[in-house]
Amino acid sequence: MTLAIHLYRRMMRRGRVIALVALSSVPGLVYWLGVFDADSGEAAGLYSEIVSAVGYTFVIAALILTAATLREEKDAGTLPYIYMRPISRPWFAAQSIIAGSVAAIVIGIGGWLATVLASIAVGNGLGPTLPALSLFVAAAIGYAAVFVPLGYLAPRSLLIGLGYIIVWETILANVVTGLAQFSIWRIALSIYAGLEDDFGRVASDTLGPVTPGVGGGVAKLAAVVLIGLGALTWTLRRRDAL
């Protein structure tokens, strides 16, 4: 796992981590502001809605971070130091995605902790926030599986990634119901919805036609990871590294 550790350390610069945790903490802040006058029942429902709808800030943080996993090495010209090693390409791809996932999970947990603190601050305790951890973890893994290969392949991966988030996940997946099944955010949300009994109306709207459920969500997530792994392996083998 030397490569994964190296990539993770390189990504997690202090300034970047602080900025991205702050970005992914927006739902916590909104929750804190939104539940002042709410009773505990309303607060739980509101929590799901806020995390589902405002959680996109985490997606952008995950994009910035995971797309940089191999892109920074490529842009800086340091890729030969890791590429020219006796590491099979599938294992190289797996370690890259693991590094991106763990980094995004750390950022996601940072954001999630902000919601936990907000929940405790308004007197609702840990109850409504705990299942949301699954949302951030699942989303982190899913986005890493997509954005790590994208970052390696495309110099303008941030722009393309933003296009995916805004055009595909936010607009198209809402309009064309079939596309919602291929939305990583909704896949992660379906796992969260499977764990959270008090899933709000807005959250259900966001989920759209995707069926809530841990098993199905995890299976779809596994498929996304396998596709990402395959794509990165292929790219490492077939495309110029520099």
Place this chain on the structure above:
Amino acid sequence: MTDTIVVTEMSKWFGLKVAVSEVTIGFRPGVTGLLGPNGAGKTTLLRVITGLQRPSQGTIRILGVDPRADPVIYRKIALVPEDETVYDRLTGRQFVELAARLAKVDNPKSRVGAVIETVGLSDAAGRALGGFSKGMKQRAKVAQALVSDPEVLLLDEPLNGTDPVQRAHLIDLFRQLGDEGKTVIVSSHVLAEMERMTDRVVAMVDGRLAAVGDVATIRAAMTDKPRRVYVEASDPRRLASSLIVTPGVVGVAIDGGTVHVETSDAGDLARQLPVIALENGIRLARVEPVDESLESVFRYLVEGR
């Protein structure tokens, strides 16, 4: 002696730009210099050989293996890239240790210490690479390449930024590695550096092989090539008429106040010019040799083939 690296009809292009064109060549153990001006295709050739880039056509075999097909070959190949960038937050020792761990080196600690000592970085190894001078970074890059004890070592402009002492040390090191039977390819655009490292030179220009042979052949070609010198003088006509009968001068032309001189012996012209000026009462304002660059020599070699 069999070739350890075999490049067969290899071309590499990026869109419409041809970086390397139909190169067929073999490299054997010992030091080989890859010589050529900037933009000649040296870096692209090294990147394709190491598998960092795919050949657009043709094949590469290192120790009989296509490096892109089997990464296990990277146990036996190492590259010192041209890019100055390293991991600035790592110390020199951490950088080399990272290379050792990724290359799955046995007993990495002692090996790391040994190569750091070999490149003369023992005192600075605990410092962050970001604070290293360019020459020190070059040595750190050489150390990370040597840590896996590769059979094939490719170095892209490894002497850039090094001071004369460091340069002499690295040149000795490369020669020693070549003497030990390793295949060492060193790219450079400085012929004098190459002469100190090896007799065997591959010269490239415009993505093509310009010459393959020993340094003496290249040197001779350089000597044969007429040199052009621009001379600004107070009386260009008088100077031109005197120069035309000077031995070694093969052509003279006047352009305004400047005399364009072509000579087969630039050194002799440099000696004769002040004498002629003094004898004829001509004041010399400027003497400028042109097309002295290696690029012009390579172009001459290519055109002369």
